[in-house]
Amino acid sequence: xxxxxxxxxxxxxxxxxxxxxxxxxxxxxxxxxxxxxxxxxxxxxxxxxxxxxxxxxxxxxxxxxxxxxxxxxxxxxxxxxxxxxxxxxxxxxxxxxxxxxxxxxxxxxxxxxxxxxxxxxxxxxxxxxxxxxxxxxxxxxxxxxxxxxxxxxxxxxxxxxxxxxxxxxxxxxxxxxxxxxxxxxxxxxxxxxxxxxxxxxxxxxxxxxxxxxxxxxxxxxxxxxxxxxxxxxxxxxxxxxxxxxxxxxxxxxxxxxxxxxxxxxxxxxxxxxxxxxxxxxxxxxxxxxxxxxxxxxxxxxxxxxxxxxxxxxxxxxxxxxxxxxxxxxxxxxxxxxxxxxxxxxxxxxxxxxxxxxxxxxxxxxxxxxxxxxxxxxxxxxxxxxxxxxxxxxxxxxxxxxxxxxxxxxxxxxxxxxxxxxxxxxxxxxxxxxxxxxxxxxxxxxxxxxxxxxxxxxxxxxxxxxxxxxxxxxxxxxxxxxxxxxxxxxxxxxxxxxxxxxxxxxxxxxxxxxxxxxxxxxxxxxxxxxxxxxxxxxxxxxxxxxxxxxxxxxxxxxxxxxxxxxxxxxxxxxxxxxxxxxxxxxxxxxxxxxxxxxxxxxxxxxxxxxxxxxxxxxxxxxxxxxxxxxxxxxxxxxxxxxxxxxxxxxxxxxxxxxxxxxxxxxxxxxxxxxxxxxxxxxxxxxxxxxxxxxxxxxxxxxxxxxxxxxxxxxxxxxxxxxxx
Numbered sequence: 070x071x072x073x074x075x076x077x078x079x080x081x082x083x084x085x086x087x088x089x090x091x092x093x094x095x096x097x098x099x100x101x102x103x104x105x106x107x108x109x110x111x112x113x114x115x116x117x118x119x120x121x122x123x124x125x126x127x128x129x130x131x132x133x134x135x136x137x138x139x140x141x142x143x144x145x146x147x148x149x150x151x152x153x154x155x156x157x158x159x160x161x162x163x164x165x166x167x168x169x170x171x172x173x174x175x176x177x178x179x180x181x182x183x184x185x186x187x188x189x190x191x192x193x194x195x196x197x198x199x200x201x202x203x204x205x206x207x208x209x210x211x212x213x214x215x216x217x218x219x220x221x222x223x224x225x226x227x228x229x230x231x232x233x234x235x236x237x238x239x240x241x242x243x244x245x246x247x248x249x250x251x252x253x254x255x256x257x258x259x260x261x262x263x264x265x266x267x268x269x270x271x272x273x274x275x276x277x278x279x280x281x282x283x284x285x286x287x288x289x290x291x292x293x294x295x296x297x298x299x300x301x302x303x304x305x306x307x308x309x310x311x312x313x314x315x316x317x318x319x320x321x322x323x324x325x326x327x328x329x330x331x332x333x334x335x336x337x338x339x340x341x342x343x344x345x346x347x348x349x350x351x352x353x354x355x356x357x358x359x360x361x362x363x364x365x366x367x368x369x370x371x372x373x374x375x376x377x378x379x380x381x382x383x384x385x386x387x388x389x390x391x392x393x394x395x396x397x398x399x400x401x402x403x404x405x406x407x408x409x410x411x412x413x414x415x416x417x418x419x420x421x422x423x424x425x426x427x428x429x430x431x432x433x434x435x436x437x438x439x440x441x442x443x444x445x446x447x448x449x450x451x452x453x454x455x456x457x458x459x460x461x462x463x464x465x466x467x468x469x470x471x472x473x474x475x476x477x478x479x480x481x482x483x484x485x486x487x488x489x490x491x492x493x494x495x496x497x498x499x500x501x502x503x504x505x506x507x508x509x510x511x512x513x514x515x516x517x518x519x520x521x522x523x524x525x526x527x528x529x530x531x532x533x534x535x536x537x538x539x540x541x542x543x544x545x546x547x548x549x550x551x552x553x554x555x556x557x558x559x560x561x562x563x564x565x566x567x568x569x570x571x572x573x574x575x576x577x578x579x580x581x582x583x584x585x586x587x588x589x590x591x592x593x594x595x596x597x598x599x600x601x602x603x604x605x606x607x608x609x610x611x612x613x614x615x616x617x618x619x620x621x622x623x624x625x626x627x628x629x630x631x632x633x634x635x636x637x638x639x640x641x642x643x644x645x646x647x648x649x650x651x652x653x654x655x656x657x658x659x660x661x662x663x664x665x666x667x668x669x670x671x672x673x674x675x676x677x678x679x680x681x682x683x684x685x686x687x688x689x690x691x692x693x694x695x696x697x698x699x700x701x702x703x704x705x706x707x708x709x710x711x712x713x714x715x716x717x718x719x720x721x722x723x724x725x726x727x728x729x730x731x732x733x734x735x736x737x738x739x740x741x742x743x744x745x746x747x748x749x750x751x752x753x754x755x756x757x758x759x760x761x762x763x764x765x766x767x768x769x770x771x772x773x774x775x776x777x778x779x780x781x782x783x784x785x786x787x788x789x790x791x792x
Contacts, residue, residue, distance in 0.1 A: 070115070071086055071089060071090070071094070071115060071118075071119060072115070072118045072119055072122060074086060075119065075122065075125060076122070079571070079573070080128075080570040080571035080572075080573055081564050081565075081569070081570050081571075082564075082571075083128065083129075083132045083133075083569075083570065083571035084560040084563060084564055084569055085557070085560055085564075087129075087132075087133055087139065087140065087142055088556070088560065090142060090146075091140055091142070091145070094112050094115055094116065095112075095116075095145060095146070095149055097109060097111075097112035098112035098113050098116060098149055098153060099149055099152070099153070106169065109153070109169055110168055110169055110172060113150075113153065113169065113172040113173060113176065114172060116146065116149075116150070116176055117172060117175060117176040117179065120146070120176050120179045120180055120183065121179050123183075124573060124576075124579065126143060126146075126180065126183050126184075126586075127183075127573075127574070127579040127580070127582065127586075128571045128572065128573045128579075129142045129143050129146070130142075130143040130582060130586055131311075131314050131571075131572040131573075131574065131579065131582070132570075132571040132572050134318065134321075135314040135315070135317050135318040135321070135572075136314075136317060136321070136568060137207060137211055137217070137317060137320060137321050137324060137396065137397070138211050138212075138396040138397070138398060138568075139398065140398055143586065143589070144589055144590070146180075147177075147180060147589065147590040147593065147594065148590075148593060150173050150176050150177045150180065150597075151173075151177065151590075151593035151594055151596070151597040152593075152597075153169060153170070153173040154170050154173035154174045154177060154597045154598075154600075154601055155170070155597060155600055155601075156170055156600065156601070156604040166601065166604055166605065166606065166610060170601065171610065173597075174597075174598070174601050174610070174613060174614065174617075175613070177594055177597060177598070177617065178613060178616065178617050178620070180590070180594075181594065181617060181620045181621060181624070182620065184583045184586055184587050184624060185583075185620055185623065185624055186576075186580065187576065187577075187580040187583070188623065188624070188627050191580065191583070191627060191628075192230070192231060192577055192578065192580050192581045193230040193231055193581060194581055194582075194583065194584040194585075194628060195231075195311060195312065195315040195581045195582060195584075195585065196315065196584075196585070197315055197316075197318045197319035197322060197585060198315070198316055198319040199319040199320075199322050199323055200319075200323070200345070201320070201345065201346040201347070202346075203346060204346045204347075204348075204349050204350075205217065205218055205219070205346065205347075206218070206349075206389065207320065207347065208389055208392035208393045208396060208397075209388075209389070209392050211392070211396050211568070212392040212395055212396045212426055214563050214566030214567060214568050214569060215566065215567050215568065216313070216567050216568060217317070219313055219316050219317070229308070231304075231307070231308035231311060231312070231577075231578055231581055232304045232305040232307070232308035232309075233304065236304030236305075304575075304578075307574050307575055307578040308578060310572060310574060310578075311574055311578050311579070311581055311582070314572060314582075315581075315582070315585070318585065320347070323345045323347065324342075324347065324397060325399065326341065327341045327342045327345070327347065328397065328398075328399045328400055331400060331401070331404060332399075332400065332401040332404055335404055335407075335408050339390070342393070348386070348389055348390070348393065349380065349381040349385065349386055349389060350380045350381070350386075351380055351381065351382075351383055351386050352380040352381065352382055352383075383415055383418065384418060387415060387418035387419045387421075387422050388418075388422045390419050390422070390423075391419055391420075391421075391422025391423040391424075391425075391426060392422070392426060394408075394409075394419070394423050394445075395423060395426040395427075395444070402444070402445045402446040402540070403445075403446045405444075405445035405446070406445045406446045406447055406448045406453075406457075407448050407453075409423060409445065409448075409453075409456075409457055410448040410450065410452075410453025410454070410456055410457055411453075412452070412456070417456070420456065420457065420460050421460055424441070424460045424461060424463075424464045425464055427440065427441055427464065428468075429441075429464065429465050429468040429469070430468045431558075432468075433527070434465070434469070434472070434479075434482065434483075434486075434524075434528060435486065435527070435528045435531045435532065436554065437465055437468075438461065438465075438483055438486055438537070439537050439538075440556075441461050442487075442537050442538075442539055443537070443538050443539070446539055446540065447487075447539055454484075454487070455484075458480060458483045458484050458487065459480050461479075461480075461483055462476050462477070462478075462479035462480030462481075462482075462483055463476045463479070463480070465479050465483075466478075466479045472524070473515060474515045474516030474518065475516055478514055478515040478516060481511070481514045482511065482514065482520070482528075485507070485510060485511055486528060486532060486537075487537075489502060489507055489529065489532050490532050490536055490537045493532060493533050493536070494536040504525075504526060504529045504530075507525065507529050508520075508522060508525045508526075508529075511525060583624070583628065584628040584630065587624050587625075587628060587630060588630060591621055591624070591625065591630065591632075591633050591636075592632075592636070594617070594621060595618065595621055595633065595636045595637060595640060596636075596640075598614045598617040598618055598621075598640075599614075599618070599640035599641075599643075601614045602614040602615065602618075602640075602644075602664060602668065603643070603644075603664075605664055608663060608667075611663065611664045611667055612667070615667055615668070615671045618637045618640065618641070618671065618675075619671060619674070619675065621633055621637065622634050622637050622675050622679050622682070623679070625679075625682060626678075626679045626681075626682050631682070631684065632684075633682070634675060634679050634682035634683045634684075634686075635683060635684055635685050635686040637672075637675055638672055638675060638676065638683060638686040638689060638690065639686050639689060641668045641669070641671055641672040641675070642672060642686070642689040642690075642692075642693060643668075644662075644664060644665040644668035644669065645665070645668075645669060645692075645693045645696060646665075647659045647662050647665050648665075648693070648696040648697065648700060648702075649696070650696065650699050650700060655700060656700055656702065659700075659702070669693065672690070672693070676690055694707075
């Protein structure tokens with residue numbers, strides 16, 4: 070189903086696909102929510118179809134992992150596949166592998182194959198930049214659906230090389246899934262652009278540049294913006310879009326560290342964000358005592374007198390924090406709730422800024438309240454709850470003044486709905502509130518008037534049928550339930566913004582992220598394939614796992630990723646245990662184990678082809694060679710090499726050389742007296758000098774230079790005899 074949505078709707082469906090994957094498919098594949106084994110296998114089959122779809126993994130990485138407000142969809146998929154391929158889970162029968170593990174292994178191999186698709190002609194690789202030179206306001210535009218400004222998208226040389234590669238590649242337009250897909254159009258270095266949903270056909274000039282030709286299609290216009298007038302990305306635009314995505318990925322890596330600090334202590338999280346120029350710093354407090362007292366809480370976490378960039382007023386800082394709390398993924402809902410409920414003046418401004426980031430226009434009261442309360446967890450203290458709900462009442466009243474007479478009426482109704490939610494869905498409350506009681510409690514609240522009975526009845530039944538979720542679960546929004554309609558409507562609206570559509574780049578450009586993507590998944594992938602190989606009960610499964618290890622090592626060699634070859638060698642070296650000479654009949658045991666033989670063969674293949682990438686695992690390779698040597702299992706060529714000296718001369722050749730030298734010495738011995746006498750006469754009868762000159766003229770003693778040294782076997786035997 071998702072594959073059909075992706076192939077038909079393309080880039081305008083990435084928000085919806087991400088929501089379904091995170092909320093439904095990945096949870097089912099992981100066995101959560103009581104999923105059966107059949108449901109897990111069906112979910113993994115769906116993931117496998119998506120992974121095999123050309124260009125989908127890169128689009129998911131660029132559109133989700135490389136955007137601040139989105140989840141790390143590519144990382145989550147790779148982590149799930151590595152986890153479900155382990156035989157420790159369900160679906161294992163004995164030592165073998167179940168269907169669940171085989172599907173996961175197949176999907177994991179398809180993921181690595183997608184990264185290795187252009188190894189024969191790889192484009193220049195982009196690297197994430199994890200630091201900013203100055204403060205950039207990224208949270209406000211992201212919250213409003215726009216692309217954040219950037220300092221410098223990437224290395225200009227890399228961007229130019231990518232643009233040249235995209236322009237030179239035949240069919241460089243992003244033709245994915247066998248059809249022309251819609252594209253984002255980045256108009257400048259800041260990465261801003263427009264998306265749409267029209268079909269597009271392409272024609273190319275003789276010099277390889279792309280000339281877009283737009284076909285007839287239905288036009289759609291929203292808020293005066295023509296969203297369906299799409300153009301294909303040119304080489305330069307695709308390169309700039311890729312560089313901008315790499316820049317934002319680097320920011321996201323810093324933000325994820327800030328999230329860890331925030332979830333432990335939100336003040337330290339704010340300090341970390343300021344240190345990394347992702348939040349502005351606060352202006353120095355006024356000398357006035359009252360003003361200093363008002364901003365005292367912020368001094369502990371935001372004020373700095375040695376700022377390298379302009380400081381802002383606390384109202385602007387509170388606004389930035391409100392946007393940050395709204396769009397940053399992974400934040401603890403409990404921590405957000407505690408922060409929003411603080412009584413200090415600064416945090417009251419943060420609460421107001423956070424609340425007004427929601428657009429309640431067109432939403433019913435209960436759906437608006439659900440949307441608001443499901444973004445954080447209400448604190449337990451009643452005074453904090455009162456402050457938060459009061460702020461919600463003011464915000465909703467501005468969007469629905471025809472329903473409520475004043476802000477207080479919206480506040481009282483919201484508080485009553487929360488009390489109703491607790492009453493109806495708490496196991497500690499035995500007697501549940503009825504509809505008449507709920508309506509009776511709200512008499513005269515609306516400026517002395519009663520709310521319409523159908524209005525209150527709809528709210529009552531909505532809460533009774535589905536409780537408001539106020540848990541600390543961090544994850545994607547719900548795609549079912551009363552608030553799902555608002556969620557889908559919001560996603561449909563955002564699909565028409567600059568950040569709502571997927572970023573699908575030509576093949577010559579999207580593979581510039583292969584190194585970045587491979588670094589994220591290689592560790593867990595290599596480990597998973599090693600465990601699968603250990604439990605493989607058929608030759609086909611063993612070969613598949615070994616092919617995955619070879620693909621991973623090949624990727625690391627091309628992209629200079631350290632540690633992969635060593636991990637593969639260490640994983641394969643575990644299978645040499647059957648070659649232990651101290652075990653009974655090790656040769657027979659090794660011959661009867663096809664997985665061990667295939668693993669040893671793959672190990673030597675990796676060492677032979679990618680030996681330059683091997684670092685710390687050479688000791689394991691040499692240990693394996695020694696074991697094979699003791700069991701006489703080495704090939705003849707390697708055995709002959711071990712039986713030679715350091716010059717590569719074998720033992721038999723050395724013996725023949727000794728015999729030839731001995732014959733030469735015998736012939737030369739007959740001439741020694743005549744030569745010595747001649748030298749003595751030349752030195753005036755000095756015999757000692759004559760002998761010395763004769764030896765110098767004759768050169769070193771026969772066999773002293775160039776004589777073959779002992780072989781490795783002879784040296785080992787001599788050492789053992791001496792001991």
